[in-house]
Amino acid sequence: MPELPEVETMVRGLRPVLEGATVRGTEVIDPFLLRDTTAEAIDLAFAGAPISEVRRRGKWVLVLSKRGPVLVIEPRMTGGFRIVEHDRPDHIRFRFLIDRPPGGVSFCDTRRLGRIRLFPDFGTASAKIAESLAEDALEIDCGLLSSRLSRTGRPIKPALMDQKIVAGIGNIYADEILYEARVHPERPASKLKKKDFEAIHAAIGRVLKVAIEAEGSSFDVDYRTVMGGEGGFLAINAMYGHEGEPCPACGTPVKKVRIAGLANRPTHYCPVCQKAPGQKSGRVIPKPK
Ligand SMILES: [Zn+2]
Structure with a gap:
């Protein structure tokens, strides 16, 4: 899409x-x-x-x-x-x-x-x-985005994809944004901290700009540029379509799961870089030998 x-x-x-x-x-x-x-x-x-x-x-x-x-x-x-x-x-x-x-x-x-x-x-x-439609994802300010997200108890990923909260983000870019922000896709939006919202807001700008420069993502035959060419983002992204491959930051295999509220669309995340709800540390501490 x-x-x-x-x-x-x-x-x-x-x-x-x-x-x-x-x-x-x-x-x-x-x-x-x-x-x-x-x-x-x-x-x-x-x-x-x-x-x-x-x-x-x-x-x-x-x-x-x-x-x-x-x-x-x-x-x-x-x-x-x-x-x-x-x-x-x-x-x-x-x-x-x-x-x-x-x-x-x-x-x-x-x-x-x-x-x-x-x-x-x-x-x-x-x-x-x-x-x-809410404000465009490239224009919404951090304060407004945070206040909208903090009012929903839904997991952050479907909340980010809600076009009445912020317009423009769908399944592929939500995965990339939450990975960039190091936020687990299933964390309830209302439980996120100010620093999480700031990280998400910054990641939205970074990820979308890189994707625009790459002319988007051709994940099936339907999306092509006006010249009929393919978008290049899925050749340089970290999460979507990369299940089982090493996370670019920590090397842990990327997980592909189904989460509540997004039954038909897969979610990709790094189980180490993106802390699960209730999980204490985002980093795996290697066991002493
Ligand atoms: Zn990782």
């Missing part, structure tokens, strides 16, 4: 193509993805005017027409954009046709779980988005 770094990579790929381009027209190939709007309404809103800006909030993409309307696209599980020809054209669900090369931008979605919504202006879109 695309998380903040993947969606940021999409937005960075779309900006040079879409921003300033005039929309010749729009094509809704699969109306199933539309929510509270129609193909006609989208075309009326965008055709004939330039696109002023492409933005991201959490895992959502916002395309702003200079005329005012905003298209909000949620890639969700398997959605993504292409500015090059798609190798599976039957998965194209929506297209912007533009007046400059490459002539069009496609939104593709294998499983059709993505959502497309139209708003009359940026203020209305922002207000609606704010009902579903």
